[in-house]
Amino acid sequence: MYRYDEVDFRLVNERVAQFRDQTRRYLAGELSEDEFRPLRLMNGLYVQRHAPMLRVAVPYGMLSSRQVRKLAHIARTYDRGYGHFTTRQNLQFNWPALETVPDILAELAEVEMHAIQTSGNCIRNTTTDQFAGVAADELVDPRPYCEIIRQWSTFHPEFTYLPRKFKIAVSGAEQDRAATLVHDIGLHAVRNAEGEVGFRVIVGGGLGRTPMIGSVIREFLPAKHILTYLDAILRVYNRFGRRDNKYKARIKILVKAMTADGFAAKVEEEWSHLKDGPATVPDGEFARMAEFFTAPAYETLNADDPAFTAKLAESPAFARWVARNTLKHKVAGYRAVTLSLKATGVPPGDATAEQLDAVADWADAYSFGELRVSHEQNLILADVRETDLFALWEQARAAGFATPNIGLLSDIVCCPGGDFCSLANAKSIPIAAAIQQRFDNLDYQHDIGELELNMSGCMNACGHHHIGHIGILGVDKQGSEWYQVSLGGSQGEHASLGKVIGPSFAQDAMPDVIEKIIDVYLAQRHADERFIDTFRRIGVEPFKEKVYAQAAH
Template sequence: MYIYDEYDQKIVDQRVAQYRDQTRRYLAGELTDDEFRPLRLQNGLYIQRHAPMLRVAIPYGNLTSRQVRKLAELAAKYDKGYVHFTTRQNVQYNWPALENVPEMLAELASVQMHAIQTSGNCIRNTTSDQFAGVAYDEIVDPRPWCEIIRQWSTFHPEFAHLPRKFKIAVNGAKEDRAAIMVHDIGITVKLNAAGQVGFEIYVGGGLGRTPMIGDLIKPWLEPEHLLTYLDAVLRVYNRYGRRDNKYKARIKILVKAMTPEAFAAKVEQEWAHLKSGPQTLTDEEIARNHRFFTAPAYETLQGDDPSFLAAIEASPAFSRWVDRNVFAHKVPGYAAVTLSLKKHGVPPGDATVEQLEAVAELADRFSFGELRVSHGQNLILADVKESELFALWEEAKRIGFATPNIGLLTDLICCPGGDFCSLANAKSIPVAKAIQERFDELDYLFDLGEIDVNISGCINACGHHHIGNIGILGVDKNNAEFYQITLGGRQGADAQIGKVIGPSFAQEEMADVMSKIIQVFVENREADERFIDTFDRIGADPFKNKVYEGKPAGKAKKEVEA
């Protein structure tokens, strides 16, 4: 974990003081609503349907047990006893009072946390692989680079008022678990043939109204030039990104309008001035950041712990949990465990005060006092001994965090939706709940295998519906809540945007629609094929024909014509 020194602490403390003054002036009528809005947003405070919503950053998903206890304390003291983990490794309070926010920030600052730039038209929280540093398929640990980017992006004076929000994600593993291709800037940390670290830079990915996959504009960037290059990209965007229409203001629109080649050339031209300037990283700074992300005191273990293997034999339920929720670790005898925040019937990503306190205990007992948050809205204990997995499973069951559904259909990614969010067209939580209830039978769920289902309550796509194998988007149709289905989306290195299959459905139809989609999959599935592989093989038409049976409007063309 990165630990603040007096400089980091001073910056966060000065932010608390600044925000306290801004809140005071707003409440005193010295700042208008229009003036206060961008200022509070840059501090993660939205005014929502029922109350303000405060979004707190969890930089690249890393937390200590002490920080989790503080999150729990704030939820009890200033909120309704629970928090919501988001798809961007942030955590949200849904019910704070506006006048209490400065005090909440002061408390967060006391455990080296903040809400800086968690919203607004600025550089947001940098996100990464939840298994960074421990993944068996990792090439380079992205965390030191994430921290370097976090510091560079925090109160960057030139990029505080960009045309639109700006999101950066970093991946250093073979599999991309950080969805870098759908970020404004996606960075892959890699090694060249000589074993030296460098970066691939993608720009212009994003979801929202106009989903796009990022374009590679820099196939190899030496590490010392990371920040000057990012400065160049951001400067080109800050100067030339559209500001006349907020729906066309993301960098992806600029990149597309200029063409990726011309955009890359413009960046190179700007970078020529900045390259090797003062912002060039020093060896010492690179080393300093790496010192915070060294391996914890692992024991030397053989792996294939006998008690662990025996427990798998003895308990089918434990075995199933291990299959779904335990991830291979690079150190023998250790595993990374995903605690599912997708218990059926509970809003995806929510955790209560009691659960947070209990999970902090688990982190202390089983995983060196640290936790991770995934963009899949689950919590991770990254360094658990195999010999302790059974004990951890028992404890996780007790607090409702042991649903063995990671990667399965009910491990839904879901935004807060119309129950809370004032932007939403439709509720997302009741749809998630209906799907979880419909597919509540664990054996069946397990047999279905990996299916990413993503639900967004509106086109802002906080639930990343475009990259779900099955994406669900809330839409407004004559003031009623309807849901549009996309199929074929996927994240990772071969990220693709899903395609809409046809007219939308009413909320009460959604569980049946899901059943029909799954039925088509099961009927056409070969061996243990994943949903997405079956979909790629048979295409969208069989799905369309099934879900729109008796509804000519949405059926595949050839069937309608026939």
């Protein structure tokens, strides 16, 4: 993974000193609330319902075991012993005291981490495929490009005060696991006829209040032009994006107002001045970055080692976990393991300090000391030998990380909701827990099969409810909490936005509602048909009929 050099260290340390001074001036009354707010947000610091919330950047989801141990230490020392992994591959602490935040940032800087631009109206953490570098369907490893974008976006002086937050996702594989169609900018690697690597550039996707699928504004952007082209897009947005209404300030609204063609033309015009300028990325820089992401020292192994296959035959529970929570690796004899942070009864994405320490140990023992965070809020050990899987499974099971539910109903993607977040209209975690409990029988879940359930506590959509096969949105109705259900959303290359099925439901009705939806699917599905495919075939009506007919009694 990327390692800081003297320059990177100097920048994060200067940032810590800057923020320490800003915090001091705020506490001394020299900076007003309004003046401090954008500054603290650009350091990931929210003032929340109970305490400040600090969001730590995990650039494109990559972590070393050393960093994870530091996060565990921070959770223990400055927080209440746990952290929450987010849908942007970041980690949030929910209980730090404001005065201690500069110290936390200093601790993070020691291990090459920071909270820069994890909130605020600026360019946020660039995200990518959690299986980058190991996926069998990969065209190029997206991480060198992500790091180039991370450096370009870090303290970019021209784009420090954008109309609104700005999120970039990069995908290097055929299957889009980075949700590039629902980001402000999505970059999807492609090769042209000459075999050169470039990117399809997608702009104006997003979830939130006005969900939209992005528009392709350029089919092929040669990789060396990536930064000048991003400069051009951001400049057009910075100058012309709306600033009069924060709900209409995302780039998607500008793209829609100008039309995708009109926006593309404006970007191309701006780019004509920047193209081939000093920010053009030289081959040497790509090569330098690629050096950080070389393959680890894999052993030459045979797939399906007899000891491994024997364990599979012996233990159905282990076999089920392998089938569900591990992914085929491009190197024979290895697998990418997803550790589930979605055990029933645990807030989705939460990990305790002890769990973090355990994960760091497993990363060292089994996966070259590295791990990744997925935007589905799980953790990935990307390079585990098949012969180590059984030992890892036993330890992960003991630590509550081996629920074999990846991609199943109880693998719920969920924001912190009204229990923690001051923006939320409604709680989300207790609803997720109630649904997980209703479907706690894993055989039943496996029978239901692949199903993505996403839940957000408000229309800011941190839980990405629009792209859940089943989406749940918390809404406020005259001061009480209700839940709106949508069906038919999906991520990936056929990304679609779910449609609301009808009036919202009370909290305690939600497990029944989900169960009725599942009943319709089970009654109607063809053999081996996934929920989303059944939904696309039969439409929303049968689901509505069942859910609302019953509710009328």
